Amino acid sequence: MMVFLARRYAFSSENRHRITSVRIASGLALCLFAITMVLAFMQALQTNQFEDIRTFESFDVHIPLSFTDLKKGAALVGELQELPLVDHAFLYSEIPVLLQGLDGSTLAGRIRAIESKGPFAEQLHPYRGQLFTPGTLASSYLHLSSVKLGESVEVTLLKKGKQATVIPTQKSLTVGSIFYTSMYDFDSSTFLTDLPTLYSLNENAPLSVGIFSSAKSEAVARQVRQMDPTLEPVTWKEANASLYGAMQLEQGMMALMLFLMIVVILIHIRNSSKRLLLAKQREIAMLRSMGLPKRRVQQLFVLQALIVSAVGAISGGLLSFCGVLAYPAFSEYIYTSLGVHLKLVIRPLDLLFLVVLVLFFSGIASYLGTRRILKADIMEMFAHDEVQ
């Protein structure tokens, strides 16, 4: 009997207030869709940014070495490569430089020397020329106005001196290739070359090992320390502590925004539930006069609210999945405006949490609303004007 009445008061075509139920369910579906998509986009943006940082900037883990011997470094890389959590290990070095462009401009940045194969090199996009040609420098597409392919540029770097600790030295290098990546900060500050070329410029350049791993970077660092306690691995989170902190703050703000959106949903549910109950006040009085006890009236309208909310929440969930499925068709527009390829993913647990929250609050709002209405005498409820 309760299901019969609750269904009639929810979406039945016989129900005069069906449009109110439809409005409530649509509102819920759209809000849920909006929250889920915002969540998916923000998570995708963060993931994309973190992936860029891990790919180009600091790798998953890096280990600063206390020596500059390339052969010894290669032997260590071989050992690290054997560790179960390490997908790929490689040597690299970086030194700060000032680069004099042909147009007279000065570019401050770094030269990174790294192996020409492997996951890092695969993520680089060559624009012109051959990347990692020995004795040449690769410059970013961003500096194309001042650093051109095939031309010689003056590089100022700091070398160990005999009387002073460091002395500035100038060298000439030919630009052998132009590249670009998906990370603007990396492109604007980095020139690339191979290790022998870098060491020909500065034989004291600090040597490091980079590691890519699909495992958690903390676990990889632990395994490296177990293998050789003298090594001091640095995870990408440690290397970018301030950026990671800022990202976490951003995530906190995002959570706050989503919380506010959820509050808006909950207010929508509360108001709609109140409206729906007011619309049925005279019918509640009739049911009461027919002998339906207060607690069953409450059960009836909680059940009705759950049916309406469930339809709204399920529709919202389906809309979200459709949105993610349809996203590839619009991804090009996102790429042209943001310059990133985002991979949208819906976390089922997040969605489930939202659905449960919506259902729980609908039930509570309806329960409390009905309880308030039922405080009035039956005859008082009869006298209430009908709300459309």
Add this chain to the structure above:
Amino acid sequence: MMKSNEVLSLQGVGKSFPATARGGEPIEILDSINLSLFSATSVAITGKSGSGKSTMLQISAGLLSPQRGKVLFSGQDLTALGDDKLSTIRSRSMGFIFQSSLLLDDFTALENVAVPAMIAGIPQRVAKKRAKKLLESVGLGDRLDHKSDQLSGGERQRVAIARALVNDPLILFADEPTGSLDERNAELIENMLFAMVAEKEVALMLITHNKAFALRCDRVYNLHNRSLEVVQ
């Protein structure tokens, strides 16, 4: 003390309402009302508008609580019962007919009559079967699937009569059942109401302005100055 076939007994019932929503000196509506109603008998309450007739009916049916006195229904004091027990009594032993028929607008005539039976715990199929039979008996066999707004005033009131009788109640409360009907329909409803009351042997408490209608009852009272005066 109740007599064996006494269905309803009002004992010293008094009711007052606050003068304004903010309170103030209360207005006395009913004072020391005593009334007994036996099975298969009918009683009419007449009186001027605002004399407290409907209030008395609502108190008698447990829809409103009195400030003083007792309302005994088949020996049970309604004023002392909790909502569940009171609802059970209303569902299984009382039937209501209001002036404006008050049907459930989202339901058909058949469903309107079946719902009280379902509330009383009768399975939906059986309830609908019983509702159909009752609607046929009040001449609405061809209006089963019509909703409230598709029925005339007289037809709605006939549905209300069928609805009030669906659970075979001990007592029927009728508050101005013909008040909003034209003469022809009013007469039809009066005849139908008394025929059904006689057939089902239920007690009837009728509130009406219509003297002729009231005089068809076994006893007639006039509510005047907060007290009942015997007319017939």
